[in-house]
Amino acid sequence: MYQYDAHDQRLVEERAAQFRGQVQRRLEGSITEDEFKPLRLQNGLYMQLHAYMLRVAIPYGLLSSTQLRMLATIAREHDKGYGHFSTRQNIQFNWIKLEDVPRILDALARVQMHAIQTSGNCIRNTTSDHLAGVAPDELEDPRPYCELIRQWSTFHPEFAFLPRKFKIAVTGTPDDDRAAVRFHDIGVRIVEDDAGQRGFQILAGGGMGRSPHIAPVVREHLPYEHLLSYLESILRVYNRYGRRDNKYKARIKILVAELGIDEFRSQVEAEWEQIRDGALRLERAEIDRLKAFFAPPAYRELPSADLQLQAQALGADPALRYFVANNVLGHRQPGYCAVMVSLKAPGRPPGDASDSQMDALADLADEYSFGELVVTHTQNLVLPHVEQTRVGQLHAALREHELATANAGTLTDSICCPGLDFCNLANARSIPVAIEIGERFERLDYLSDLGEVSLKISGCINACGHHHVGNIGILGIDKIGEEAYQLMLGGSPGNDASIGQIVGRAFSRAEIVDAVQTVLETYLGGRTGEDERFLDYFRRVGLPPFKEALYGDHQAR
Numbered sequence: 001m002y003q004y005d006a007h008d009q010r011l012v013e014e015r016a017a018q019f020r021g022q023v024q025r026r027l028e029g030s031i032t033e034d035e036f037k038p039l040r041l042q043n044g045l046y047m048q049l050h051a052y053m054l055r056v057a058i059p060y061g062l063l064s065s066t067q068l069r070m071l072a073t074i075a076r077e078h079d080k081g082y083g084h085f086s087t088r089q090n091i092q093f094n095w096i097k098l099e100d101v102p103r104i105l106d107a108l109a110r111v112q113m114h115a116i117q118t119s120g121n122c123i124r125n126t127t128s129d130h131l132a133g134v135a136p137d138e139l140e141d142p143r144p145y146c147e148l149i150r151q152w153s154t155f156h157p158e159f160a161f162l163p164r165k166f167k168i169a170v171t172g173t174p175d176d177d178r179a180a181v182r183f184h185d186i187g188v189r190i191v192e193d194d195a196g197q198r199g200f201q202i203l204a205g206g207g208m209g210r211s212p213h214i215a216p217v218v219r220e221h222l223p224y225e226h227l228l229s230y231l232e233s234i235l236r237v238y239n240r241y242g243r244r245d246n247k248y249k250a251r252i253k254i255l256v257a258e259l260g261i262d263e264f265r266s267q268v269e270a271e272w273e274q275i276r277d278g279a280l281r282l283e284r285a286e287i288d289r290l291k292a293f294f295a296p297p298a299y300r301e302l303p304s305a306d307l308q309l310q311a312q313a314l315g316a317d318p319a320l321r322y323f324v325a326n327n328v329l330g331h332r333q334p335g336y337c338a339v340m341v342s343l344k345a346p347g348r349p350p351g352d353a354s355d356s357q358m359d360a361l362a363d364l365a366d367e368y369s370f371g372e373l374v375v376t377h378t379q380n381l382v383l384p385h386v387e388q389t390r391v392g393q394l395h396a397a398l399r400e401h402e403l404a405t406a407n408a409g410t411l412t413d414s415i416c417c418p419g420l421d422f423c424n425l426a427n428a429r430s431i432p433v434a435i436e437i438g439e440r441f442e443r444l445d446y447l448s449d450l451g452e453v454s455l456k457i458s459g460c461i462n463a464c465g466h467h468h469v470g471n472i473g474i475l476g477i478d479k480i481g482e483e484a485y486q487l488m489l490g491g492s493p494g495n496d497a498s499i500g501q502i503v504g505r506a507f508s509r510a511e512i513v514d515a516v517q518t519v520l521e522t523y524l525g526g527r528t529g530e531d532e533r534f535l536d537y538f539r540r541v542g543l544p545p546f547k548e549a550l551y552g553d554h555q556a557r
Contacts, residue, residue, distance in 0.1 A: 001062050001064060001293060001294065001372065002059075002062075002147050002290070002293045002294070003112070003293065004112045008112070009109070009112070011154075011155075012105075012108075012109045012112075012113075012114040012116070013106075013109050015043070015105075015114065015116055016102065016105035016106050016108075016109050016114075019039070019040075019043045019101070019102060019105060020102035020105075022036065022039045022040075023098060023099070023101055023102055026098065027098065027099060038120075040052075041119045041120045042116070042117075042119070042120055042122075043101075043105070043115050043116065044056065044057070044115030044116070044117075044118035044119050045096070045098075045101060045115070045119075046119060047424075048094065048418075048422050048423055048424055049420075049421075049422055049423065049424050050094075050095070050422065051094065051095045051096060051097075052096040052097070052098055052101070053092055053093065053094050053096065053422070054092065054093045054096045054101065054104065054115055055086070055090050055091075055092045055115060055118040055119060056071070056090060056091050056092070056093070056108060056113060056114070056115050056118065057090055057113065057114055057115060057116065057117070057118050057125045058089050058090050058091060058113075058125070058375050059125060059126060059146065059147065059150050060089065060125075060126055060127060060128040060132065060142075060143055060146040060147070060150075060170075061089035061127065061128065061130055061374045061375040061376065061377075062143065062372070062373075062374055063372070063373045063374065063375060064111075064365075064371055064372060064373075065362040065363070065365040065366050065371040065372075065373070066111055066362075066371075067111045067112070067113055068358050068359075068361060068362040068365070068373060069358070069359060069362045070107060070108065070110070070111045070113070071083055071091055071358055072355040072356075072358035072359045072362070073107070073355070074093060074104055074107065074108075075093065075354070075355040075358065076355040078093065078096060078097070078100045078103075078104055079093045079094065079095045079096065080094075080095045081354055081355050082352050082353060082354045082355065083352070083353055083355075083358065084349070084351050084352050084418065085343060085351045085352075085353065085375050085379050085380075085381070086351065086379065086464075087377045087378070087379060087415060087417075087464065087465070087466060088118075088124065088125050088127060088167070088377070089125065089127050089128075089130075089374075089375040089376070089377055090118060090125055090375070091375070092418075094418070094422050116154060116155075117153070117154060119165075120160075120165065121161055121162045121163065121164050121165055121166075122153075122156075122159060122160050122161070122162060122165065122166065123149075123153035123156065123159055123162075123166045123167075123168065123235075124165055124166065124167050124168075126146045126149045126150055126153070126168045126169070126170065127146075127167070127168075127169045127170075127179060127184075127377055128142050128143060128146050128169065128170050128171065128179050129142060129170075129171045129172065129173060129178045129179045130178060130374045130375070130376035130377070130378075130380075130382050131178060131329065131338055131374075131382070131384070132146075132171075132172060132374075133294055133296070133384070134331050134332055134333070134336075134338055134384050134385065135172070135173055135178075135330070135332065136330045136331065136332045137173050137174070137175055137176055138172045138173050138332070139172050139173065139174060139190050139191070139192065139198070140172045140190045140198065141172055141291070141294055142170040142171055142172040142179075142188075142190060143294050144287060144290040144291045144293070144294055145170055145188065145190075145200075145227060146170050147290055147293070148227065148228065148282070148286075148287075148290060149168055149170070149227075149228070149231065152228050152231075152232075152280075153168075158235070158236070158239060159235050159239065162235070162238065162239055162242065163238065163239070163242030163243060163244045163250040163251075164242065164247065164250035164251045164252075165251075166185045166186075166235070166238075166252070167184050167185050167186075167207075168184060168185065168186045168187075168188065168231070169181045169184040169186075169187055169188070170187075170188040170189075170190075171187075171188070171189055171190070172189075172190040174189070174190075174191060174192075175495060176494065176495065177189075177493070177494045177495045177497075178494075179377070180377065180466075180469070180493035180494070181203060181206075181215070182203060182206050182214050182215045182493070182497040183206045183207060183208055183212070183214070183215065183466075183468075183469060183493055183497070184203075184206050184207070184215065185204065185205070185206065185207060185238075185251065185252045185253070186202065186203065186204050186215075186231060186234060186252075187202070187203035187204075187206060187215050188200050188201070188202060188203075188227070189201040189203070191220075191221060193221045197221075197223075198224060199221045199222050199223050199224055200219075200221070200222045200224065200227055200230075201217060201219070201220055201221065201222075202217070202218045202219045202222055202230060202231075202234075203215035203216065203217050203218060204216070204218045204234055204252060204256060204264070204268075205252055205253045205255070205256030205257065205261070205264070206253060207251055207252075207253040208463035208466060208467075208468045208469070209251070209461065209462055209463050210248060210461050210462075211253070211254070212463070212468040212469075212499045213253040213256070213257060214497045214498075214499065215253075215256075216256065216261040217261075218234070218261070218264070218265050218268060219265070224282065224287065225281055225282045225283070225284075226272075226276055226281065226282070227282060228280040228282060229272060229275050229276050229278065229280040229281060230268075230272055230276075232275060232280060233268045233269075233271040233272040233275065234252075234268050236271050237255075237264070237267045237268050237271055238252045238255060241255055241259075241267075242254075242255050243255070296333070297370040297372075297385055298370075299333050299335075299336060299385070300335070300387070301335075302334060302335025302336070302387060302388070302389075303334065303335055304334045304335055304388065305335065305388040305389055318444060318445075319395075319399075319404065319406055319444065320392065320395055320406075322406035322444040322447075322448065323391075323395050323404060323406035324391065325406075325448070326340075326406050326407060326408045326409055326410060327339060327340040327341075327342065327406055327407075327408040328340075328391055329382075331384075331385075333385075335387060335388055335389075336385060336386060336387055336388060337386050337387075337388050337391065338382055338383065338384045338385075338386065339368075339369075339382065339383045339386045339391065339394060340376075340380055340381075340382055340408040340409075341361065341380060341381040341382065341383060341398065341403050342380050342403070342405040342406070342407055342408050342413060343379055343380050343381065343403075344379075344380070344405060344407055344412055344413050344414060344438060345402055345403075345405045345438075346405070346412075346435075346438045346439045346442045347435060347438070347439060348402075348435070348438075349416070349431045349434070349435065350379055350414055350415065350416040350431070350434050350438075351379030351380075351416065353381075356401070357401050357402070357403060360397075360400075360401040360403070361373065361381065361383075361401075361403065364383065364394065364397055364398070365383060368383055368385075368386050368387070368390060368394050369383040369384060369385045369386055370385050372384055372385060378413065378415055379415055379416070380408065380413070406444055407442075407444070407447060409452060409454075410447040410448075410450065410452075410453065411437070411441055411447055411450055411453045411454075411455050411472075411520070412437065412438045412441055412442060412447060412455075413454075413455075414434050414437065414438070414454075414455040414456060414457060415454075415455075415456040415457065415465050415466050415470070416430050416431060416433075416434040416456075416457045416465050417430050417457070417458050417459050417460075417464035417465035418430070418431065418459070418464075419431055419457075419458075419459030419460075419465075419476060420459055420476070420483070423459060423460070423464075425460050425462060426459035426460045426476065427459060427460045427461075427476050427477050427478040427483070428459050428460070428476025428477060428478070428483035428484065428485065428509075429459060429476065429483060429509075430457045430458060430459040430465060430474075430476055432509075433457055433474060433476075433485065433509075433512060433513065434455075434457050436513050437455065437513055437516060440513060440517070441517075441520075449524070449530070450520060450523075450524070450534070451530065451533055451534070452471075452533045452534065452535075453471050453472065453520075453523075453533075453534040454469075454470050454471045454472070454491075454492075455470055455471070455472045455473075455474070455516075456468075456469065456470030456472075456473050456474070456491075457470075457473075457474040457475075457476075458473075458474070458475050458476065459476040460475075460476060460477075461475065461477075463475075466493065467488060467491075467500070468488065468491050468499050468500055469491040469492055469493040469497070469498075469499065469500065470488070470491050470500060471489070471490070471491060471492065471500075471534050471535050471538070472487070472488070472489060472516060472519060472534075473487070473488035473489070473491050473500040474486070474487060474488070474512065474516075475488065477506055479506055482508070483508075483509050484506040484507065484508055484509075485506055485507050485508075485509070485511075485512040485515075486502055486503075486506045486507075487502070487503045487504075487506075487507065487512070487515055487516075487519070487550075488500030488501060488502050488503065489501060489503055489519065489538055489543065489546060490535065490538045490539065492535055496535075498539075501543060503543060503546055503547060503550060504547055504550065504551055505551070515550055518546075518549050518550055519546055519549070519550070521549070522545055522546055522549040523537050523538075526541065526545055
């Protein structure tokens, strides 16, 4: 993984020292909360319903065991013993005392971490495929390019005060988009042209929130040396024309939609012509230098194993068989696999990990995965370098720490925002809904019969829970002072991107989980066979059978 040089280290240490003085002035009362707010937001510190929340950056989701141990220490010493992994591949601490923040930032700097640009109207944490570097279907590891974008965007003087927050995602896989690049302000895909030349497909104007948009393609094939100059051109056009008079229309997706992709592309290309061969032009030597940080670990020469046979040989434990089927993923190195560690155990808030679990995972990463872990945008963790023959041992170790839930990629592997339990923007609680769904449908044989179904829950229209792109999406709303929930069906964040459709009138808190069950029963009763996924079934039949099952003869309002 990337290692800070002296410049990087000095940057984060000086920022921590600077914020220490700002916090002290706020505690003394020499600056007001209104004066302090933009300063704390530049350092990832939010004020939520009950306390300050600190968001810590995990660039492209990659963590060392040393860094995870530090996060566990922060959870134990400065929070309530847990951290919340978010859809931006970051971690959030929800119960932070203001006077503790400088010490936390100093501690993070010691392990090459920080909270810079995790909030505010700037370029946020660049995200990527959680299987980057090990995916069998990958054209090229996207992480060196993510690191380039991180270095270019951190403290960029032009883009520190954009019209609105800005998010970039990069993927190296042509066929299976695990980074949801079509729903980012800029999406970058590594591609090959007809001549086999590598480059980037650039998308812009995607996003969720109040008005979800699937990003259109701005440029089909961009040579690698022009990546940063082209991104800069897009940001300049957005910075110049993005709406600053209305925050609900300030995202780049609105600009792209209003201009139209052809005019937006024309503006970007005109800007790019002025800077394409300037200081941002990438040299192959710099790319190679960064690639060296992401070289594969010292794998052993191993034959590939049949993991299903291995699971059977290790005993008649159905939990292990389902774990192998759902949580063990392919790997480009023979004899190895990636293991998804689900943070969606029944009765637990999705994405939460306790300090003891983080410490345990750090130890397991050292023992089984060369000291590396990856945070996924689906709020799980991945051990990316596990020997196939050791999966049974790893499963047993995970089980000891309640981390062996075998539900990755199933209904109960839900994405969920903090909702009204924590967030002052939310209209409804989302965590209790996710927990109740997880407990009602926890049987592994039932989840296996359902097959691939994604569930995503947001507590408000800002869509931090990505409800627009869930096969089943739930949106919390305020209905005359009561919490209510809209149900959406048919969303997908991948290559077959689609935005979910609202089924009908909202459901009360007491009704929403039963409504989800009705949706699932309708699917199971109507699919043509076990191979027909929920999303395929929905696209074949549309909303009518679900409306009929949910509302009967009553008009859905």
